[in-house]
Amino acid sequence: MTRQDLSVSVTEIGINTVIKENSDFSLKSIPILNCNGSVDSVCYTCTIPAFPGKFDVSKAMLLKVPKGPLFAKLKNGFPVTLEDGTIIRPEQVLGPKDVSKAVIIVCKIPPFEGDTPDNNSNLLDSLVNNVLWEM
Numbered sequence: 001m002t003r004q005d006l007s008v009s010v011t012e013i014g015i016n017t018v019i020k021e022n023s024d025f026s027l028k029s030i031p032i033l034n035c036n037g038s039v040d041s042v043c044y045t046c047t048i049p050a051f052p053g054k055f056d057v058s059k060a061m062l063l064k065v066p067k068g069p070l071f072a073k074l075k076n077g078f079p080v081t082l083e084d085g086t087i088i089r090p091e092q093v094l095g096p097k098d099v100s101k102a103v104i105i106v107c108k109i110p111p112f113e114g115d116t117p118d119n120n121s122n123l124l125d126s127l128v129n130n131v132l133w134e135m
Helices: 057-062 069-075 123-128
Strands: 018-021 026-033 039-048 101-108
Touching: 057 069
Parallel strands: none
Antiparallel strands: 018 026, 026 039, 039 101
16 A cells, blocks of 8 residues: 655754644653753654634623624634723633643663663653753
């Protein structure tokens, strides 16, 4: 079976690099250091941002927002101004944001000559406590 609609591109990346980022997702590489301070693994993260909460029609109606284009603007995160001058903000009619999601792939770099198992024992600790997660 062949797939003619599938395209693949290969790009060499550095460590600690934003590979691709747009409004739909963020793909990054993060180095993982061993106990000697050298990189022995790379973590790739693909993060999907949190989505706005569900639009609450009853809240919008209570605030006297007319059905139609103003509903759509609020649902898409934009404030609207009613005919009487009242400004309605999206957070007044949207539920809580959906939690952002992430996929993490850890790739172990092949050991160098002279590496010992002790050098790699802090892999999980280094991954979990990596300061780059705070960025």
